[in-house]
Amino acid sequence: xxxxxxxxxxxxxxxxxxxxxxxxxxxxxxxxxxxxxxxxxxxxxxxxxxxxxxxxxxxxxxxxxxxxxxxxxxxxxxxxxxxxxxxxxxxxxxxxxxxxxxxxxxxxxxxxxxxxxxxxxxxxxxxxxxxxxxxxxxxxxxxxxxxxxxxxxxxxxxxxxxxxxxxxxxxxxxxxxxxxxxxxxxxxxxxxxxxxxxxxxxxxxxxxxxxxxxxxxxxxxxxxxxxxxxxxxxxxxxxxxxxxxxxxxxxxxxxxxxxxxxxxxxxxxxxxxxxxxxxxxxxxxxxxxxxxxxxxxxxxxxxxxxxxxxxxxxxxxxxxxxxxxxxxxxxxxxxxxxxxxxxxxxxxxxxxxxxxxxxxxxxxxxxxxxxxxxxxxxxxxxxxxxxxxxxxxxxxxxxxxxxxxxxxxxxxxxxxxxxxxxxxxxxxxxxxxxxxxxxxxxxxxxxxxxxxxxxxxxxxxxxxxxxxxxxxxxxxxxxxxxxxxxxxxxxxxxxxxxxxxxxxxxxxxxxxxxxxxxxxxxxxxxxxxxxxxxxxxxxxxxxxxxxxxxxxxxxxxxxxxxxxxxxxxxxxxxxxxxxxxxxxxxxxxxxxxxxxxxxxxxxxxxxxxxxxxxxxxxxxxxxxxxxxxxxxxxxxxxxxxxxxxxxxxxxxxxxxxxxxxxxxxxxxxxxxxxxxxxxxxxxxxxx
Amino acid sequence: xxxxxxxxxxxxxxxxxxxxxxxxxxxxxxxxxxxxxxxxxxxxxxxxxxxxxxxxxxxxxxxxxxxxxxxxxxxxxxxxxxxxxxxxxxxxxxxxxxxxxxxxxxxxxxxxxxxxxxxxxxxxxxxxxxxxxxxxxxxxxxxxxxxxxxxxxxxxxxxxxxxxxxxxxxxxxxxxxxxxxxxxxxxxxxxxxxxxxxxxxxxxxxxxxxxxxxxxxxxxxxxxxxxxxxxxxxxxxxxxxxxxxxxxxxxxxxxxxxxxxxxxxxxxxxxxxxxxxxxxxxxxxxxxxxxxxxxxxxxxxxxxx
Numbered sequence: 007x008x009x010x011x012x013x014x015x016x017x018x019x020x021x022x023x024x025x026x027x028x029x030x031x032x033x034x035x036x037x038x039x040x041x042x043x044x045x046x047x048x049x050x051x052x053x054x055x056x057x058x059x060x061x062x063x064x065x066x067x068x069x070x071x072x073x074x075x076x077x078x079x080x081x082x083x084x085x086x087x088x089x090x091x092x093x094x095x096x097x098x099x100x101x102x103x104x105x106x107x108x109x110x111x112x113x114x115x116x117x118x119x120x121x122x123x124x125x126x127x128x129x130x131x132x133x134x135x136x137x138x139x140x141x142x143x144x145x146x147x148x149x150x151x152x153x154x155x156x157x158x159x160x161x162x163x164x165x166x167x168x169x170x171x172x173x174x175x176x177x178x179x180x181x182x183x184x185x186x187x188x189x190x191x192x193x194x195x196x197x198x199x200x201x202x203x204x205x206x207x208x209x210x211x212x213x214x215x216x217x218x219x220x221x222x223x224x225x226x227x228x229x230x231x232x233x234x235x236x237x238x239x240x241x242x243x244x245x246x247x248x249x250x251x252x253x254x255x256x257x258x259x260x261x262x263x264x265x266x267x268x269x270x271x272x273x274x275x276x277x278x279x280x281x282x283x284x285x286x287x288x289x290x291x292x293x294x295x296x297x298x299x300x301x302x303x304x305x306x307x308x309x310x311x312x313x314x315x316x317x318x319x320x321x322x323x324x325x326x327x328x329x330x331x332x333x334x335x336x337x338x339x340x341x342x343x344x345x346x347x348x349x350x351x352x353x354x355x356x357x358x359x360x361x362x363x364x365x366x367x368x369x370x371x372x373x374x375x376x377x378x379x380x381x382x383x384x385x386x387x388x389x390x391x392x393x394x395x396x397x398x399x400x401x402x403x404x405x406x407x408x409x410x411x412x413x414x415x416x417x418x419x420x421x422x423x424x425x426x427x428x429x430x431x432x433x434x435x436x437x438x439x440x441x442x443x444x445x446x447x448x449x450x451x452x453x454x455x456x457x458x459x460x461x462x463x464x465x466x467x468x469x470x471x472x473x474x475x476x477x478x479x480x481x482x483x484x485x486x487x488x489x490x491x492x493x494x495x496x497x498x499x500x501x502x503x504x505x506x507x508x509x510x511x512x513x514x515x516x517x518x519x520x521x522x523x524x525x526x527x528x529x530x531x532x533x534x535x536x537x538x539x540x541x542x543x544x545x546x547x548x549x550x551x552x553x554x555x556x557x558x559x560x561x562x563x564x565x566x567x568x569x570x571x572x573x574x575x576x577x578x579x580x581x582x583x584x585x586x587x588x589x590x591x592x593x594x595x596x597x598x599x600x601x602x603x604x605x606x607x608x609x610x611x612x613x614x615x616x617x618x619x620x621x622x623x624x625x626x627x628x629x630x631x632x633x634x635x636x637x638x639x640x641x642x643x644x645x646x647x648x649x650x651x652x653x654x655x656x657x658x659x660x661x662x663x664x665x666x667x668x669x670x671x672x673x674x675x676x677x678x679x680x681x682x683x684x685x686x687x688x689x690x691x692x693x
Numbered sequence: 694x695x696x697x698x699x700x701x702x703x704x705x706x707x708x709x710x711x712x713x714x715x716x717x718x719x720x721x722x723x724x725x726x727x728x729x730x731x732x733x734x735x736x737x738x739x740x741x742x743x744x745x746x747x748x749x750x751x752x753x754x755x756x757x758x759x760x761x762x763x764x765x766x767x768x769x770x771x772x773x774x775x776x777x778x779x780x781x782x783x784x785x786x787x788x789x790x791x792x793x794x795x796x797x798x799x800x801x802x803x804x805x806x807x808x809x810x811x812x813x814x815x816x817x818x819x820x821x822x823x824x825x826x827x828x829x830x831x832x833x834x835x836x837x838x839x840x841x842x843x844x845x846x847x848x849x850x851x852x853x854x855x856x857x858x859x860x861x862x863x864x865x866x867x868x869x870x871x872x873x874x875x876x877x878x879x880x881x882x883x884x885x886x887x888x889x890x891x892x893x894x895x896x897x898x899x900x901x902x903x904x905x906x907x908x909x910x911x912x913x914x915x916x917x918x919x920x921x922x923x924x925x926x927x928x929x930x931x932x933x934x935x936x937x938x939x940x941x942x943x944x945x946x947x948x949x950x951x952x953x954x955x956x957x958x959x960x961x962x963x964x965x966x967x968x969x970x971x972x973x974x975x976x977x978x979x980x981x982x983x984x985x986x987x988x989x990x991x992x993x994x995x996x997x998x
Contacts, residue, residue: 528915589877619817620877623847626854627882642854647817649837657875658815658842661912 057168060086064227066215067176076147087139109146118146141197150178182245189240190229232326233293241285247307374398383687424689429472434679436465480510515667530560548579582656753980763964770805770861778869780814783839794946813848814841846876863892880925894933934992
């Protein structure tokens with residue numbers, strides 16, 4: 007059945023500041039595609055792989071046919087954001103992408119196709135796209151047998167494209183033993199996920215073979231493997247041996263085997279009688295030269311009548327020799343390592359021609375940058391310097407989108423040169439670029455904003471590497487990471503926070519941000535781990551203790567949770583902390599069936615914290631449950647509206663990023679920066 | 694519990710002639726509390742059926758047929774709480790647009806009706822007294838700026854309690870995208886409170902920013918927890934006899950409110966005296982059937998208290 011449908015994009019990581027925390031997804035403008043035209047038709051017909059858009063795809067057929075004997079084949083397409091956005095015109099507000107998937111039979115006939123168009127609002131999701139990319143999921147139908155999928159992604163505004171051809175065998179329901187493509191998990195919540203606008207349940211059903219982690223996660227179409235790490239792989243298959251052995255086989259792209267690594271089967275399960283079996287396997291990865299490889303999993307073992315030897319189809323993987331210590335998605339790792347260069351941008355207006363023009367642009371950039379820095383060093387307010395720099399960068403970018411990377415290089419070179427004598431000058435420069443990032447975001451200069459953000463992080467890291475205060479560098483990274491979190495840019499922000507924690511493990515604000523981030527991911531053990539260390543180094547941090555108390559219960563350490571919360575209600579801590587501590591203690595009492603104790607605790611709480619409405623609501627409700635309706639009414643009658651702005655309810659405050667500590671960090675950074683302006687002035691004088 | 698009718702009879706005449714040395718004795722408590730059902734009847738096409746009589750209805754209380762003792766349509770006074778989500782997502786013109794919708798609603802209520810407007814985020818931002826005067830209801834809204842998070846459950850509970858003891862049909866209309874993040878009460882608690890009240894719950898669900906699927910956990914609940922809360926909210930609304938009105942755009946709030954008002958005007962009000970009530974707090978399942986193959990919607994039950 008041909009599919010030409012509206013697409014709906016759901017954003018997994020939304021700006022907390024721009025969007026309230028409870029807005030977890032939103033629709034983007036969509037449009038139907040009518041079919042193939044001109045060059046796109048030619049591309050698909052030839053089946054010639056290639057194109058400049060960084061894209062990877064994965065398809066896993068369903069195990070059961072529909073009533074017509076056809077199998078749904080969910081397809082996952084990953085488009086790297088940086089490459090997709092390169093060359094967009096400054097101020098572009100909408101990003102259009104077209105995705106075509108053609109299911110071909112072995113005879114070359116088209117069995118089914120999918121044609122999906124989507125428009126993304128760059129102001130809302132641009133940074134998240136830039137940070138990772140788009141993960142699109144859709145389905146086509148195929149009969150059992152050998153065939154292939156031709157997946158084409160097109161940017162209709164620039165006509166950049168990418169075509170991938172995936173060999174695909176759809177096993178019949180009775181075939182066996184068989185293994186489907188291996189599923190390597192991907193850090194969740196870091197992609198902009200786009201999917202057809204079908205009913206959620208229907209979509210979930212059709213995508214089932216691709217869903218991992220109880221429906222939470224999607225696999226990676228270009229898995230990242232790293233030496234020193236344990237990698238979880240899920241295998242789907244039928245007719246597998248009773249006691250299977252698993253081996254990860256890795257070959258170079260030329261076909262030479264470089265690794266045959268035995269793994270451990272962690273779990274074996276089957277959701278229903280007809281569904282394929284699932285084997286969850288772990289592989290402890292050794293060091294291997296960084297590069298692209300082909301990988302498959304071999305499953306061996308005894309079956310009735312002999313031994314079985316079955317392999318998954320091959321998949322392209324990226325192998326990093328060292329553990330990168332971050333959870334960045336593959337494409338972000340690729341970009342960071344420079345292993346996958348973004349395609350050259352498309353000229354917006356007059357394309358620069360030749361080296362002479364680039365050299366001229368660089369000269370203008372260097373001159374403009376140094377002039378801005380002189381103003382900064384001599385006391386021109388930061389916002390004016392940022393405005394001037396922003397104007398210059400936007401002007402150059404308009405002349406040539408290629409100048410973005412050149413600008414960044416010029417700025418980094420200049421900063422490194424100025425820091426030769428005194429690395430302290432790097433700090434005010436890191437802060438200047440962080441401010442430039444904020445300003446460019448507001449101006450919707452997305453690409454330049456990302457460039458400024460990267461420059462700021464690089465300068466902060468360079469500052470620490472060259473002998474600057476690690477604690478101050480950590481603060482600079484935290485400040486930037488907090489901005490990114492507020493914009494929904496999760497992977498880069500977490501990398502920065504990890505980096506900041508590595509620089510200064512005792513930084514309270516960094517710890518709080520990381521813990522809050524783990525909580526939002528539902529990774530409560532990690533939250534507890536971070537918070538336990540934080541409370542050890544900052545026993546006076548009421549917020550850290552509160553979060554620890556809340557999360558200890560979530561990981562089953564209820565007695566410790568109760569003890570932690572109990573202490574908070576008897577100590578002089580901020581009112582919001584005390585309120586949440588009371589609420590959580592009440593919840594624990596209720597869970598234990600001790601309603602009387604819960605009511606007593608709430609009466610105590612309401613008496614001590616009479617302005618906390620939610621305590622009163624909770625008390626009234628429990629009184630009503632106990633049959634004391636009139637007492638409940640009395641409590642409720644005391645609740646008064648709060649029309650004027652407040653700090654928000656304690657539970658709201660708990661759900662926000664811990665900005666109280668951040669404000670302090672930023673104030674301190676501003677002061678530290680001012681103190682170093684004289685050094686910057688001296689360095690500029692010498693240059 | 695003193696039977697309501699007995700009490701009413703005693704109070705009917707302020708100076709009843711009492712026999713000397715008379716002693717009032719109650720040998721048996723007869724529960725004659727009237728259960729009122731607000732019933733919306735529609736054709737398969739969705740249009741309202743407005744020409745039915747009491748004889749066209751059959752009421753089943755825990756499966757047992759009940760005699761219809763009172764019957765009317767539409768004219769019973771309304772006591773309504775309009776509960777508007779004024780969290781940060783409603784900032785700027787969106788809250789003003791919602792207020793315009795409320796204005797249109799208020800302009801159409803009858804003199805015997807009363808409305809209270811409540812604005813909430815993660816806190817109670819504003820609450821008007823019950824009134825049908827547009828200025829009383831709308832002027833305070835103008836002074837409130839949308840802000841903060843969303844605590845739907847807590848404020849639904851407050852709204853339900855505000856409706857306690859109000860006369861006539863009690864109606865609560867929630868305008869929100871429905872994702873509770875910061876409430877101290879769970880939706881199951883609110884559902885308990887809603888089951889105990891006779892209020893009709895309507896939910897005008899803003900869907901421009903949400904497809905009804907939760908994609909991420911918050912600091913307080915994981916994704917499954919959020920989905921469960923949404924599901925329970927839908928259940929509470931449906932079992933109250935109300936319904937969910939999904940609107941794709943905030944600009945449609947006024948139309949949605951008017952549609953609800955029209956529906957309330959077109960409702961049948963059936964009263965019956967349950968034959969088997971024991972005041973034991975048990976849940977009684979209700980069903981209303983209508984002749985002619987029409988669809989009847991009313992609350993799904995009540996607590997026998």
